[in-house]
Amino acid sequence: MLLKTLARSKLYSCGRTLTNVKPLDYVKCIRLRNFSTSLSRSEKLYTEHLESLHRDGVRFGQPTQFSHPHILKTDELAIGLLPSEFADRRNRLMQKIKEHCVKYGKPSRNIVIIPAAMKKYMTGKIPYFFRQNSDFFYLTGCLEPESILVLWMEDEGQSKSALFMRPKNKHEELWDGPRTGVDHSVTFFGVDEAHPLADVAKFVEKYVSKSKSVNVWYENNDEIQPKLYSNLRPILSTTTLFQSPLEFLHELRLIKSPAEANLMRKTCEIASKAVNLTMQQSKAGDSEHHIHARVDYHCRMNDAQFLAYPPVVAAGNNANVIHYINNTQVAKDGELVLMDAGCEYGGYSSDITRTWPVSGKFTPAQEVLYEVVHEVQKELLNVVSTVENVTLDQLFDLMCFRLGKYLQEICVINKSLNELDSARRAGYKFCPHHVSHYLGMDIHDTPLIQRSRVLTPGMVFTVEPGLYIPANSSEVPQEFRGIGIRIEDDVLYTKDGAEVLTKNCIKEVSELKKLISN
Incomplete structure (x- = not known):
């Protein structure tokens, strides 16, 4: 009865009366309008x-x-x-x-x-x-x-x-x-x-x-x-x-509609919860593969369709391989684990990186480097919220400069590098990737859009400063070698500034210690 009612209605009649139409005739008719x-x-x-x-x-x-x-x-x-x-x-x-x-x-x-x-x-x-x-x-x-x-x-x-x-x-x-x-x-x-x-x-x-x-x-x-x-x-x-x-x-695709923004909130909420649970359940002696399996499980159990990309689960010095996806080594007591993982929900992707001590305690060198990366990220997020006409490329320049200055303060690099360009080069040496990319249906979304574009409400992007000091970095003090750290959050740019979509994913040092010790 409903099909006949629709066929009789002016909305679907294509300008003629259709009182005894078969379903296929109905479909052919609506092709015409x-x-x-x-x-x-x-x-x-x-x-x-x-x-x-x-x-x-x-x-x-x-x-x-x-x-x-x-x-x-x-x-x-x-x-x-x-x-x-x-x-x-x-x-x-x-x-x-x-x-x-x-x-x-x-x-x-x-x-x-x-x-x-x-x-x-x-x-x-x-x-x-x-x-x-x-x-x-x-x-x-x-x-x-x-x-x-x-x-x-x-x-x-x-x-x-x-x-x-x-x-x-x-x-x-x-x-x-x-x-x-x-x-x-x-x-x-x-x-x-x-x-x-x-x-x-x-x-x-x-x-x-x-x-x-x-x-x-x-x-x-x-x-x-x-x-x-x-x-x-x-x-x-x-x-x-x-x-x-x-x-x-x-x-x-660069500018997300309200419905897309809600999907981005949901995929980030799922991934944030999954990463928190994965960090909480990790322990020394776990293989990177086991940690990978946990984050996949928790994403799917919270309604994600699948992981958005092969995750990086890198223990110890493996974290200095930026796209390390072998995930085959064992996380040893005293090591940090860097995990870069996200999920896909409804066709939209999240992208989170967290770094934590698998045994629940940072060494002094690990903690000071972690705080450097965390402080730089907080500064960048503040810029997004308070500075008009900012671009992702400008965030990258600022990240390199601030990393260089902080590394001087903690004596990782030479304090005599006073020039702006020298500090930038030093920062880039220890973080050789961009600080941001657009995010949406794809992880590296809308790649034809330059990162020199002024941020506009509706854009979603990552903010992901890092520090990578391989074990063979002989010019760096011994205690800092073999440490890789990245902190990555997903941000929706609004008329009021930055809405951090992954804000519920734990990253404060005190909260990390409490989470993992429990």
Whole structure:
């Protein structure tokens, strides 16, 4: 009854009366109109229709609010995100491209092609865990592999969207689980059209052939779907060049919406709790692998999908290998453990580093170096909150300078280095990585955005000063050798300054001692 009611309504009638329509006719009809606009007006209608399909036994290629109510809330297409959010992202992307073309005198006809990730295999038919292409997920909310999103401009300037999906296949679904297929993709994902995956080249060719001047926006250097480029290239004239849409996408992804900010808060909350529990349960004699397993366990038990990246769990001198991920050594009594770990929740990632004494007690040298790093981080966070027009590159320069000055004070380096540049160079020698990177759907998010960009409300980034003094550093006093320390927090920049999303992850010396001794 609900399907017939929807079909009779003006909202879904496509300008004609539909009193006795079959479900497939209904889906074909709504392809003809801008379904995404209706989603922004009424998430409720979207939910009612999904409920009807669920009752009819329709299964989709990813969780829904009815199949997985413990994961998705009412009206959500993806965790924490409504269908209208994805429609708005698509519209803003096309608006950015349109403005770019007007500014630079490019053709007004534009078509954008964004592929989903492919399944990858360890060996034979044994797959790696699937993770969706972030740009594709950002624009669709779709978690299915091999799909393709196409966006284009109509002659009157209106933007449209289509998903090209794997067709339903009983045999394949027996082994790999349900697919959404073509027929229900319009309703489920809120796009204007849906077509079989095999038709994408024909669709693009038809659009491009209508005009001699078309901008084709496709990142052909990316190997997400290698066959896609080889299928598209022959249908385009030799004068039609692919142009990458990634710069526009990264501009959009850089500034988090309120819903995205809440997802960032949640993923950071999960990781903070997991890191605290992992530090508390660690002890001398644990292997780095065991500590790795604990942080993974605690993240998943608090609803993270998985770890956001292979964690660094580095005991003793291993901490001086900045991207150490072997995690095979034993943490000995008296050593520090540096752990860099984060989780992914709803497609958004956290990134935390904490360093602690595995036995619960710092040596004097360990504690003084730890306090240097902690003090520098506090100064940097204060700058973010109090100084206008600051950039991540400026934070890096400040970190290098302050580390150099503090290392002079504790006699790790020569006190005669009085010049600003000399102190900076000394700081950089002992912390050879940047102090910050953008954070979001990816750990090193939006890499096309320069770190010389002035911080703007909605940006999320890390603040992660460190000190690394390898065991063979003969120019450093003996007691400081073999110590590596990093403290990393995730920050949401707001109109009021810095909101530290990982503030509940313990890092004060007194609190660390208390946590681990308990």
